[in-house]
Amino acid sequence: MFKWFKDKIAKNGTEETPSVEENKSEEIIEGEKEDVVENIEESISEDVELRENDLEEIEEEVETTTTEEDLKDDFDKVKVESVEEVVEEKEDKAEEKVSLFQRLKQGLSKTRHEMGVKINTVLGAYVKIDDEMLEDLEDILISADIGMKTTMQLIDNLRDTIIEEKINDPSLVKDLLKKEVKKLMNEDLPTEISEEKPTVILVVGVNGVGKTTTIGKLSNKLKMKDKKVIIAAGDTFRAAAIDQLKTWGDRAGVDVISHKEGADPAAVIFDGISAAKSRNCDILICDTAGRLHNKVNLMQELEKINRIIDREYSEANRETLLVLDATTGQNAMNQAKTFMEVTELSGIVLTKLDGTAKGGVVIALQSELQIPIKLVGVGEGIDDLQEFNMDSFIDAIFD
Structure with missing residues (x-):
């Protein structure tokens, strides 16, 4: 106011007092x-x-x-x-x-047809359990490359269980067979690959089984788990092996330590260990030669590599994985026995399961050699390398 x-x-413009x-x-x-x-x-x-x-x-x-x-x-x-x-x-x-x-x-569709479908057909053709039915089952298991020794043991164990439990219905036999397979394969064997820091994974196997592919897929698998991985290209004898490994390393986003073709594999592994230490890596994956003239040379080379690892990276966890081609059937069993003589294996990687009807070799490998199957390849994609799960495998081939 x-x-x-x-x-x-x-x-108003007033200026008066x-x-x-x-x-x-x-x-x-x-x-x-x-x-x-x-x-x-x-x-x-x-x-x-x-x-x-x-x-x-x-x-x-x-x-x-x-x-x-x-x-x-x-x-x-x-x-x-x-x-x-x-x-x-x-x-x-x-x-x-x-x-x-x-x-x-x-991936196991061919093996499932060779085993699961044929087993269902045989069991459906009988009204009671007898020796003839068991012989038919035996033929099916052998044709799936389970192997004579493992097949005979399976059938004998199955016969004993049928008698002991007084089972007469053929429709119950498949579940009994699955249980016997599981017993033979020994579910207590460790199927996981060590991922603790630091770990060295030595990958062995003959040429052509899919070693390079397996290393690339395994690197990608570990990288997806936020593991820092380095590959040492120790197969310096096979032509183009180093280039192929580098290609897989690029796909997986993993560094590859390499020398020139024909270089000393142990020297490559030495440099790989040095790189893994300096770069604070979690896992070092080492490739090795697939064939060195004869078993003596192979033994000497692997022994040299193992000495380097023992001396330079003694604190690291060790894995020695044998890569086998499932399509070779019982030949894979022979390769496994050869490598068991020259190095101590901690697990088996079985490749190309999607392209074979002989997937039964998985049962033979783990039951006879008592070496765990740790990884299986069921496709050509970078994600088609899976951890081996016994229950899933048995269900996949029998159902």
Whole structure:
């Protein structure tokens, strides 16, 4: 109001001395101004006091009412969200497991037809269990390259179980056979590859079995698990082996340590170990020559490589994986026995299972040699190298 009065005087342009009445009006205005300011201050003070009182009441209410029920509700809410996350995670893992099983089953379709379908046909043709039926089963198992020794043992064990449990229904025989296969393969064998830091994986096998491909796929598999991997191209004898390994290294996003063709393989492994240490890698994968004139040369080369690893990387976990081609059937068994003589094997990688009806060799390898099958190749894709699961394998070939 005072501002308005001053503006009005300025507008009229008067420069006369204010009269007594005007002075009184100005005093009144000043008084009103002070009253307004005082009222505002009182109002603010009251509002602050009310807010402080409200805050105290809220704090008291929180202390008395939220310590149990409200907090429990919040906890239950978090708990429900956690359970939902766990359920989603389990569902994702279940879907992945089903996907892997379906790929395995598809890859073993030829073996399944050779074993599972024929076994179902034979069992469906008999109304009771007799020696003739068991002989037919024996022929089927041998044709799937399970091998004579393993097949005879399976049939003998199956016969004993049938007699012991007094089973007469042929439809029950397949489940019994699956159980006997599982017993022979020894489910207690360790099928997981060491992934602890640091680990050295020495990959051995003859030329043509898929060593280079296996190393590339294994590198990719480990890289997907956030492992830092380096490959040492120790197969310096086979033409183009180094270039092929580099190509796989590029696909998997993994560094490859290499020398020129014809160089000393042990020197390559030495440099690989040095690189793994300096770059703080988790896993070093070492390729080796597939064929060195004869078994004596092969033994000497592998012994030299093992000495280098023992001396330069003694703190590392060790894996020696033998790569075998499943399409070669019982010849794979002979290769395994040869390599067992020259080096200590920790596991077997079986490739090309998707292209053979002789997948029964898996049963023979693990049951007769007691070396675990750790990985199986069921396709040509970079993701088609799977961890071996005995139950899934048996279900895939018999169902």
